[in-house]
Amino acid sequence: QIQLVQSGAEVRRPGSSVNVSCKASGGTFSSHTITWVRQAPGQGLEWMGRIIPILGTINHAQKFLGRLTITADRSTSTAYMEMSSLTSEDTAVYYCARVRRNGLDVWGQGTTVIVSS
Amino acid sequence: DIQMTQSPSSLSTSVGDRVTITCQASQDISKYLNWYQQKPGRAPKLLIYDASNLQSGVPSRFSGSGSGTDFTLTITSLQPEDLATYYCQQYENLPLTFGQGTRLDIK
Numbered sequence: 001q002i003q004l005v006q007s008g009a010e011v012r013r014p015g016s017s018v019n020v021s022c023k024a025s026g027g028t029f030s031s032h033t034i035t036w037v038r039q040a041p042g043q044g045l046e047w048m049g050r051i052i053p054i055l056g057t058i059n060h061a062q063k064f065l066g067r068l069t070i071t072a073d074r075s076t077s078t079a080y081m082e083m084s085s086l087t088s089e090d091t092a093v094y095y096c097a098r099v100r101r102n103g104l105d106v107w108g109q110g111t112t113v114i115v116s117s
Numbered sequence: 118d119i120q121m122t123q124s125p126s127s128l129s130t131s132v133g134d135r136v137t138i139t140c141q142a143s144q145d146i147s148k149y150l151n152w153y154q155q156k157p158g159r160a161p162k163l164l165i166y167d168a169s170n171l172q173s174g175v176p177s178r179f180s181g182s183g184s185g186t187d188f189t190l191t192i193t194s195l196q197p198e199d200l201a202t203y204y205c206q207q208y209e210n211l212p213l214t215f216g217q218g219t220r221l222d223i224k
Contacts, residue, residue: 035213045153045161045204047213061212095160102208103151103166110160 002027022096123216140205
């Protein structure tokens, strides 16, 4: 059974960047889509973007255009989410998730990103 | 963007209760709706996909129905481990959007 293992918690200064990785363990990305979702403290779920590694297709939510970069390395079955120009509003738990049968069926454990001066 | 509105936002329940959560889309999304359960400090878990299909391993007391703009998640005979926050999510269009969540707690 595939698992998605994310990189550890990060603390960043406002204006800096953060890079979060998501590695498939016990399997590969195969033809699946990998989605990034974030959750601010005490808030709901927010879709950020997705990548289809086998096609190289990438889509972002409009609000993140220009400061969100999603990539994937098929050789290591690892996806990456990099966000720049961080503000305190970006403090959240960031999740990667696999799309299967149109549902997000396997999730990473989440990566806490704290943006604070 | 398609707006997803859940009701209620929170619900006080008792073990054994039948629970119904509704989700309304701002436009027709056919059957392109999923339901998730999230417990504190944990990642969400897929319960229902395509509006009414039970994800493998999910107990049969969970069920989903609806199409178009109105959808329902039902839990028959609530169990203690079902206390969590539930989210609907549409995938008819990008960006994927979620409802604001419905939190279940003990009465």
